[in-house]
Amino acid sequence: MRRAFVIVSAVLLAAFALQFVFAAVGAFTKPAGDGAYALHSITGMVVIPLLSLLTMVCAALARAPGRVVAQSVLPLGLVLLQALIAVLANAFTDASGASTALSLTIGALHAVNGIIAVHVVVGVLQAAEKLAAGRPAENPAVEKSPA
Amino acid sequence: MTTGSVLALDLVVAVLAAAGWLGGGAAAATGRRRLALGVGAAALLATLARAATTIALARAGWWFAAEKVIIAAPLSLAAVLVAGPRLVRPPADIRPAAVALLFAGYAHTAALLVTVLHGYPVSAGAALLAVAGVAAATAVTWRFLGARPSRTVARAAVVVSLAALVTGTGLAVTTGAAPGVPHAHGHRDEPTVGAPTKRFTLTAASAVVTANGRDVAAWAFNGQVPGPQLTATVGDVLEVTLRNQDIDRGVTLHWHGYDVPNSQDGVPGVTQAAVLPGQEFVYRFHADQAGTYWYHTHAASDLGVRMGLHGVLVVHPGPVTGVDVTVPVHALAGHPLPAPSVAQVRAGEPVRLRLINTDSTTHRYALAGASFRVVAIDGADLRDPPPLADTAVLIPAGGRYDLAFSAPATPVALSVDGRAVWSTGPVTAVTSGWPVLDPLGYGAATPAPWSRFDQELTLVLDRGLDLRGLLPRYAHTVNGAADPDIPPQVVRHGAVVKLRIVNRSLVVHPWHLHGHHVLVLSRDGTPSTGSPLWLDSFDVRPGEVWEVAFHADNPGMWANHCHNLPHADAGMTLHLMYA
Numbered sequence: 001m002r003r004a005f006v007i008v009s010a011v012l013l014a015a016f017a018l019q020f021v022f023a024a025v026g027a028f029t030k031p032a033g034d035g036a037y038a039l040h041s042i043t044g045m046v047v048i049p050l051l052s053l054l055t056m057v058c059a060a061l062a063r064a065p066g067r068v069v070a071q072s073v074l075p076l077g078l079v080l081l082q083a084l085i086a087v088l089a090n091a092f093t094d095a096s097g098a099s100t101a102l103s104l105t106i107g108a109l110h111a112v113n114g115i116i117a118v119h120v121v122v123g124v125l126q127a128a129e130k131l132a133a134g135r136p137a138e139n140p141a142v143e144k145s146p147a
Numbered sequence: 148m149t150t151g152s153v154l155a156l157d158l159v160v161a162v163l164a165a166a167g168w169l170g171g172g173a174a175a176a177t178g179r180r181r182l183a184l185g186v187g188a189a190a191l192l193a194t195l196a197r198a199a200t201t202i203a204l205a206r207a208g209w210w211f212a213a214e215k216v217i218i219a220a221p222l223s224l225a226a227v228l229v230a231g232p233r234l235v236r237p238p239a240d241i242r243p244a245a246v247a248l249l250f251a252g253y254a255h256t257a258a259l260l261v262t263v264l265h266g267y268p269v270s271a272g273a274a275l276l277a278v279a280g281v282a283a284a285t286a287v288t289w290r291f292l293g294a295r296p297s298r299t300v301a302r303a304a305v306v307v308s309l310a311a312l313v314t315g316t317g318l319a320v321t322t323g324a325a326p327g328v329p330h331a332h333g334h335r336d337e338p339t340v341g342a343p344t345k346r347f348t349l350t351a352a353s354a355v356v357t358a359n360g361r362d363v364a365a366w367a368f369n370g371q372v373p374g375p376q377l378t379a380t381v382g383d384v385l386e387v388t389l390r391n392q393d394i395d396r397g398v399t400l401h402w403h404g405y406d407v408p409n410s411q412d413g414v415p416g417v418t419q420a421a422v423l424p425g426q427e428f429v430y431r432f433h434a435d436q437a438g439t440y441w442y443h444t445h446a447a448s449d450l451g452v453r454m455g456l457h458g459v460l461v462v463h464p465g466p467v468t469g470v471d472v473t474v475p476v477h478a479l480a481g482h483p484l485p486a487p488s489v490a491q492v493r494a495g496e497p498v499r500l501r502l503i504n505t506d507s508t509t510h511r512y513a514l515a516g517a518s519f520r521v522v523a524i525d526g527a528d529l530r531d532p533p534p535l536a537d538t539a540v541l542i543p544a545g546g547r548y549d550l551a552f553s554a555p556a557t558p559v560a561l562s563v564d565g566r567a568v569w570s571t572g573p574v575t576a577v578t579s580g581w582p583v584l585d586p587l588g589y590g591a592a593t594p595a596p597w598s599r600f601d602q603e604l605t606l607v608l609d610r611g612l613d614l615r616g617l618l619p620r621y622a623h624t625v626n627g628a629a630d631p632d633i634p635p636q637v638v639r640h641g642a643v644v645k646l647r648i649v650n651r652s653l654v655v656h657p658w659h660l661h662g663h664h665v666l667v668l669s670r671d672g673t674p675s676t677g678s679p680l681w682l683d684s685f686d687v688r689p690g691e692v693w694e695v696a697f698h699a700d701n702p703g704m705w706a707n708h709c710h711n712l713p714h715a716d717a718g719m720t721l722h723l724m725y726a
Binding site: 030045046060066067069070077080081084087088090091092095096097098 | 256583655689
């Protein structure tokens, strides 16, 4: 199961890397339109959430320390947040659908959140590898909380 | 603050509350006392803020707040009751408080997901699934954080989450089984319209056309985008032969805004079969309404219209006097149409600009250099429209505005979203800061044609998870369902129907009912005070509630949909049928 945890989190990281590629594909597709970001949307709304969920389940089944399990839950939360940011950025456009300072500011958070999510996934992958190598993750604080 | 902004703000504070409680819980679990208390306090503030946005939304209309009051508020209350005391009287070692804070986080996350995934109408299924999720996540957390719950509590949690999960899933799967749209192919009282006086042939084919100086692959009627302009005079009988040369997805002709008999309406699968390559279909109808209209394919309508299968239909009340220009605006493969044109107009000559938005989003039009009147909207004349100057108009997807003015000696210029499209010479005015005309207060009022309504229908527009198809999708929904699972609304022939359209979503929905013009009664409870507005395409912005009325005098099965065609494709289409 520890092996599976490593593999799934590595695949998740790869999906995130691809997601940046698809964002660039969308940005450079001509003519620009809603369809330009189709790959990015499908990866972001279906593939990555499913892989995040799978990572979480693998972490739990691999009997990873609580801290690592908690860390493996984070990508799913950040991915949901990512979709919400995209929706909100579109919600703050003006009456004719053109972007405003506020909508662009919120849109920019989409990139920031994406970078954070990648860092978290890298952390999860490292923890999974440690676990597979038989070294227990550091920080036992979560492990033995006083009852 | 508009209800639309409150809807967006509500979502922001809901995200902050959920993130705050989860973050506080994580901090507590790692023993960071001050961080946990700080973030927890922020989460409590966000929770209070969501109570405020919920109250504001409930005052704007129950549709906006129902699930927030019935599902989110109890979850929130439970969260605050459990986690609040831990923040007010924090133990020296914060770690035991982690489960309570995380429980609050799960409760707020579940509440947020209900709003985002299936907010309206409030469903017991969604509520039970939310409870199941919270109970399960809390039980797992409890187990992992080591502070084992007693056997009874653990068992109770398992039982509650299982029961809620099973019932919730059961309710979510079984409620409102797809009614399906009865296809009205047979229902055909073929109208007798007499011998045609105007004949046109439109042949749909893939073509390469020039847009903005580039060669663009398009789908075109008679090799041009937009297709040929069809012009008629009131009293004509139009006969339009549609041929499909090679459009595999099929083609039809829908007469947008023209209230033709149902059999001529051009909705594939409802009023006719799509015309496939090699086939043809003949449309015949009376030109009995003067005004500016357009035609477009309704087969694969998003793609088809975007690729160019549309054109202008103008019906004149009599002989044309003065300059009469149609300006159909369209983005073809990202290139804006029409190409800018410069006209020679003598001073004093009457000019009528027929502005048509054939795209899926709103456009902003500005006429600089002359005072003008908006003489008609969606083909229907306005009553006593006063002159306007330095004022822009917003035309919804599918909508038409006719502007009229007497040509001044100096140049005038019409721009769309800041791009010049038609002018009589160079004009340097900056139009971006101009105020926008609100048609609900423009022109002279007349007494309402109806004093009472026989029927009332409500459409609540939103987004939601649609699990009925092969693949789950995040659909644009009407009353909580997505096409083809939205039950048709039924009206009685001859009834005066009040139609209420509520936009719970965060995007504008240009609403379009086929076969009828609707009279605008009110927007957000404020009655329309200007000229009677008989519209066929109107923007319902986020948080807005429109009340319109129509006379059910055109029997048949009519499409009733969002004219942002990607939205229509993603579920926002239903049908109006006659009993």
